Amino acid sequence: TQLLEQSPQFLSIQEGENLTVYCNSSSVFSSLQWYRQEPGEGPVLLVTVVTGGEVKKLKRLTFQFGDARKDSSLHITAAQPGDTGLYLCAGAAGAQKLVFGQGTRLTINP
Amino acid sequence: GAVVSQHPSRVICKSGTSVKIECRSLDFQATTMFWYRQFPKQSLMLMATSNEGSKATYEQGVEKDKFLINHASLTLSTLTVTSAHPEDSSFYICSARVVWGITNEKLFFGSGTQLSVL
Numbered sequence: 001t002q003l004l005e006q007s008p009q010f011l012s013i014q015e016g017e018n019l020t021v022y023c024n025s026s027s028v029f030s031s032l033q034w035y036r037q038e039p040g041e042g043p044v045l046l047v048t049v050v051t052g053g054e055v056k057k058l059k060r061l062t063f064q065f066g067d068a069r070k071d072s073s074l075h076i077t078a079a080q081p082g083d084t085g086l087y088l089c090a091g092a093a094g095a096q097k098l099v100f101g102q103g104t105r106l107t108i109n110p
Numbered sequence: 111g112a113v114v115s116q117h118p119s120r121v122i123c124k125s126g127t128s129v130k131i132e133c134r135s136l137d138f139q140a141t142t143m144f145w146y147r148q149f150p151k152q153s154l155m156l157m158a159t160s161n162e163g164s165k166a167t168y169e170q171g172v173e174k175d176k177f178l179i180n181h182a183s184l185t186l187s188t189l190t191v192t193s194a195h196p197e198d199s200s201f202y203i204c205s206a207r208v209v210w211g212i213t214n215e216k217l218f219f220g221s222g223t224q225l226s227v228l
Contacts, residue, residue, distance in 0.1 A: 048216075088153060
């Protein structure tokens with residue numbers, strides 16, 4: 001069974017600080033996705049990384065896929081209250097399935 | 111972008127009743143849809159893969175007779191929670207898979223259904 005360990009599970013920081021969320025596995029994934037979910041809603045895709053070592057930027061968010069395609073990170077620069085939410089990483093596990101990490105509940109305090 | 115509509119968004123029912131949740135792809139056809147379950151403050155757990163025109167594939171530990179999935183058309187999959195009990199109370203989310211070209215694919219998620227069984 002392919003598992004994704006996401007850390008930290010909870011993070012509360014002040015506006016303007018930087019943060020990094022990690023997603024680790026002992027398995028190789030063909031691709032990895034990051035989602036953000038608001039309470040009472042479905043996840044919304046932020047980015048998909050496919051190539052080992054790939055780095056993608058989305059405004060203040062930087063996503064990196066590990067060289068071995070077993071891990072990924074999400075870095076947020078100068079966090080804002082609007083960044084508050086549940087961040088989920090998900091790995092493509094073959095057979096059309098996505099395996100989700102436990103999620104990181106991020107709170108940005110004004 | 112592609113839109114997945116999930117209804118109802120919230121349902122409260124009595125123990126022992128059945129509840130049907132619909133998942134529709136509004137502007138595209140989805141041969142494959144997925145159903146997830148999410149408990150408070152936890153991640154999404156895949157329950158089953160719904161394939162149009164064939165039987166759903168259930169994950170280990172998910173009772174197929176309790177969670178009935180029907181994917182009768184390319185734009186609609188339904189999940190019926192039969193004889194619901196309080197422990198079935200959860201947030202249920204569907205997603206639809208879009209494939210284009212040989213290697214490109216994306217998942218689009220519905221907005222979820224909060225089921226509360228009294």
